[in-house]
Each structure stands twice: as C-alpha cells, then as structure tokens.
Amino acid sequence: MRQHLLSDGASELSYEIREIVKKATVIKNLGQEIFWENIGDPIQKHHVLPEWIRAVIADLALQNDTYSYCPSKGILETREFLAERTNALNKVRITQDDICFFNGLGDAIAKVYQYITPTSRVIGPSPAYSTHSSAEAAHASHEPLTYTLDPNNKWYPDLDDLYNKVKYNPNVVGILIINPDNPTGMVYPLDTLKRIVAIAREFNLFLVCDEIYLNITYNGARAYALAEVIEDVPGIAMRGISKELPWPGARCGWMEYYNRDKDADFNRLCQAIDNAKMIEVCSTKLPQLAIPKILGDPRFKIYREETNQKIGKRSRIISDILSTVPELTFNETFGAFYNTIIFRMGALRSNQKIKIQDSRIKTLVEEWTSMEMPLDKRFVYYLLGAKGVCVVPISSFCSELQGFRVTLLEEDEATLIKTFTSIRDGIVEYLGS
Ligand SMILES: Cc1ncc(COP(=O)(O)O)c(C=O)c1O
Numbered sequence: 001m002r003q004h005l006l007s008d009g010a011s012e013l014s015y016e017i018r019e020i021v022k023k024a025t026v027i028k029n030l031g032q033e034i035f036w037e038n039i040g041d042p043i044q045k046h047h048v049l050p051e052w053i054r055a056v057i058a059d060l061a062l063q064n065d066t067y068s069y070c071p072s073k074g075i076l077e078t079r080e081f082l083a084e085r086t087n088a089l090n091k092v093r094i095t096q097d098d099i100c101f102f103n104g105l106g107d108a109i110a111k112v113y114q115y116i117t118p119t120s121r122v123i124g125p126s127p128a129y130s131t132h133s134s135a136e137a138a139h140a141s142h143e144p145l146t147y148t149l150d151p152n153n154k155w156y157p158d159l160d161d162l163y164n165k166v167k168y169n170p171n172v173v174g175i176l177i178i179n180p181d182n183p184t185g186m187v188y189p190l191d192t193l194k195r196i197v198a199i200a201r202e203f204n205l206f207l208v209c210d211e212i213y214l215n216i217t218y219n220g221a222r223a224y225a226l227a228e229v230i231e232d233v234p235g236i237a238m239r240g241i242s243k244e245l246p247w248p249g250a251r252c253g254w255m256e257y258y259n260r261d262k263d264a265d266f267n268r269l270c271q272a273i274d275n276a277k278m279i280e281v282c283s284t285k286l287p288q289l290a291i292p293k294i295l296g297d298p299r300f301k302i303y304r305e306e307t308n309q310k311i312g313k314r315s316r317i318i319s320d321i322l323s324t325v326p327e328l329t330f331n332e333t334f335g336a337f338y339n340t341i342i343f344r345m346g347a348l349r350s351n352q353k354i355k356i357q358d359s360r361i362k363t364l365v366e367e368w369t370s371m372e373m374p375l376d377k378r379f380v381y382y383l384l385g386a387k388g389v390c391v392v393p394i395s396s397f398c399s400e401l402q403g404f405r406v407t408l409l410e411e412d413e414a415t416l417i418k419t420f421t422s423i424r425d426g427i428v429e430y431l432g433s
Pocket of ligand 1: 129131212240252
C-alpha cells in the first residue's frame with residue numbers, strides 16, 4: 001500500500017466565493033437570471049476602463065519586447081517607480097531590491113505563508129478573506145488562527161482579543177492586516193494601526209498588510225499605508241492592480257519588504273520568497289510595463305477619485321435599502337467594495353423559506369438545504385433559488401457570525417436597486433416564514 005497522497009493541510013483549502021458559482025450555474029441553466037454578488041471583479045459588473053488606459057496597454061502589446069521574460073523580481077524601472085512612491089511618504093526607505101512581483105496577490109499570498117515553519121502562525125482577522133486564511137491554515141495543517149473584527153463596533157478589530165491571542169500563543173510570529181478590509185469594507189483607523197504595530201514590536205512579530213484596496217476609500221475615509229506607521233518593525237505590504245486599475249485578469253501584484261535590515265530571520269523569509277519566484281522564472285510582464293505609465297499619469301488620480309465617489313454613492317443606496325431591516329446588523333462601509341451584513345442572534349432557523357416559483361429550482365434548493373450546513377448558507381441557497389441573487393455566506397469567511405457578503409460594484413443603478421430590493425424582500429420573507 002502506498003503512502004498517503006495528500007498533505008493534512010490540503011483540507012484547509014476552500015474558496016466559497018467561487019464554490020457558490022457552481023450552485024448558481026446549475027440554477028442559471030434552469031432559466032433563472034443570476035445577479036452575481038459573489039465576486040469582487042468590477043469589470044464583470046459593467047465597469048469600463050478609460051480609453052487612455054486601454055490605449056497604453058494596447059501600445060505595449062504592439063511592442064515585440066513585451067513578449068519576452070523579465071527579471072524574476074520584476075522589471076527594474078517599475079520597481080524603482082514603486083520604491084520612489086513609498087519613499088515619498090518619508091517614513092520607511094526601500095529600494096527596488098525590496099520589491100518582488102507576483103502573478104496577482106493570490107500568488108504572493110500562497111508564497112508568503114508557505115516558507116514559514118509549519119508550527120509558526122500568522123494571526124489574521126475574522127471574518128477572514130479566504131485566500132489568506134486558507135493558505136495560512138494549509139501551511140500549518142491547522143484551522144486558521146484569528147482575531148475578531150467586531151460588527152457591533154464598526155467592524156474595528158478587537159485589540160484586546162488580538163493582544164491576548166498573541167500573548168498566550170508563542171507560536172504566533174506574524175499579524176495579518178487587510179486594509180481596507182475584505183469582506184467588511186472597514187478601514188483601519190490610524191490609531192488602531194499604531195497599536196497593532198506596537199503589539200508586533202512588543203512580541204517581536206512581523207506584519208503582513210494586504211493593501212490591494214489601499215486607494216479605494218470613500219465616504220470621507222482615507223486608508224493609511226503600512227509604510228506610514230510601521231517605523232522599525234519588519235513587515236510586508238502587498239499591493240496590486242486587480243482592484244485599483246482595475247485589471248484583475250492581468251494577474252499582477254507585488255510585495256514591498258520593510259525593515260529587512262533590522263531582523264535577520266525576517267530577511268531570510270523575504271529571500272526565500274524571492275527565490276521561490278526565481279525558480280518560476282518571473283511574473284506577468286505586460287502589466288508591469290504598464291504600471292508606471294498608468295499610475296504615474298496625472299489622469300489616474302482623478303479617475304480613481306471619481307470611481308471611488310461612485311462606489312460611495314452605491315454604498316449609500318445599499319444602506320438605504322438594507323439598514324432598515326431590524327433583524328440585521330448593518331455597518332456603513334468606507335473602503336474596498338464589499339459589505340458584510342449580519343443576522344442578529346436567533347434570527348435564522350432551519351425551517352425558514354422563500355417561495356420559489358419554478359418547481360425544478362425549488363426541488364433543487366430543498367435538496368441542497370436538506371444537508372447539515374450553517375444557517376446563513378441555507379439562507380444564501382434560498383436567496384439564490386428564489387431571487388437569483390448570488391451572495392457569499394459569512395460562515396465561509398472563518399467566522400461564527402451568520403450573514404452574507406455583497407459587493408458595491410453594480411454600475412447600472414436600476415440593476416443595483418433591483419438586486420438589493422430583492423435581497424431585502426428575500427430576507428423579510430425568509431425571516432417571517
Ligand atoms: C484582500 C484581497 N487580497 C488579495 C486578493 C487577490 O488579488 P489578485 O487578483 O491580485 O490575486 C483579493 C481579491 O479579491 C482580495 O480581496
């Protein structure tokens with residue numbers, strides 16, 4: 001008999017944001033129109049990139065040199081451009097050597113935890129963005145280790161919970177921050193970030209800060225970069241263009257390493273991550289070539305601000321529709337483009353329903369929900385079958401809360417209002433049944 005094929009950590013890999021698509025596709029094939037609220041892809045939700053951005057990319061695509069490999073850590077001029085932007089904050093200092101490119105942050109996330117000793121843990125927020133929590137848990141062959149984001153306090157992190165978990169768990173070597181946060185839309189206040197840096201300093205930890213939404217803030221908020229607060233603590237900022245450009249199909253993101261010179265062990269981790277990229281040769285080149293041309297263009301800032309304002313406006317439309325339901329805990333959002341809405345304790349039961357007109361879809365949903373599952377997932381299946389709205393249950397974000405995540409991305413206002421009115425009507429009928 002051969003040895004086991006699969007590592008223990010493999011069972012930690014799950015991604016409900018895409019899993020739910022399988023169920024929605026079955027329903028779609030039965031003739032139900034689907035409103036996709038599961039994934040953070042602005043292009044899928046009718047966002048059109050400005051023509052000047054597409055022209056920059058088209059021009060690069062016409063140049064023969066674009067088609068070769070590039071250096072393993074990424075194109076030198078692009079890394080210099082990015083290092084300069086971070087140095088302009090006048091806090092930490094980095095060079096192009098402190099930057100490494102990846103095939104999207106998905107690739108960067110897979111690598112950052114992989115080379116840490118299996119018994120060492122990086123504690124992250126709950127609700128958790130599953131790409132981080134799954135990758136970290138798979139590296140440790142253990143369930144994710146989390147600190148609480150509190151829905152009753154604007155989704156801010158519970159710093160006492162974080163402090164105690166770090167203090168009493170000597171295996172913790174790092175803290176993950178996602179700022180602005182997916183799935184809650186919360187933006188970390190400056191003081192909170194400073195306190196997390198202080199915890200890292202006290203316990204000799206490193207920080208990982210996923211900043212893929214750093215420049216997506218609205219409703220008066222601004223997100224502070226890790227580089228602005230980290231001082232002398234070692235840390236990694238993760239940045240990308242999937243959301244801010246947005247160009248998710250480019251598969252392009254990068255890490256910035258801060259204070260490598262202050263911690264030899266941390267420096268070795270950064271070196272291992274660079275080497276992991278080297279054995280793959282390099283990451284996608286065309287988007288790297290485009291970055292200085294697009295992010296360095298004065299039109300980009302204006303375009304980003306206008307796009308953020310539109311996200312803010314949609315956040316208020318959604319708030320007007322959903323915040324009136326008394327059985328929900330609803331928080332205003334300030335960054336990224338998601339909202340996580342929580343059912344108050346006891347609101348969900350295992351016998352609630354929404355009327356489903358099509359008997360074939362009704363049979364299917366009844367079959368799916370006959371299995372043992374979290375109560376919010378049961379609600380999500382009914383909403384999908386009855387209203388065709390595809391959201392993600394919050395129990396699949398490593399959380400004991402019951403709720404669901406939506407996006408703030410639908411650019412067609414009539415569709416946005418229709419979708420969120422359907423969600424509200426679905427909730428009211430489900431809870432009242
Ligand atoms: C917080 C966060 N980090 C990383 C990613 C993945 O980004 P990429 O498209 O660069 O792989 C996402 C995608 O939704 C995200 O929400």
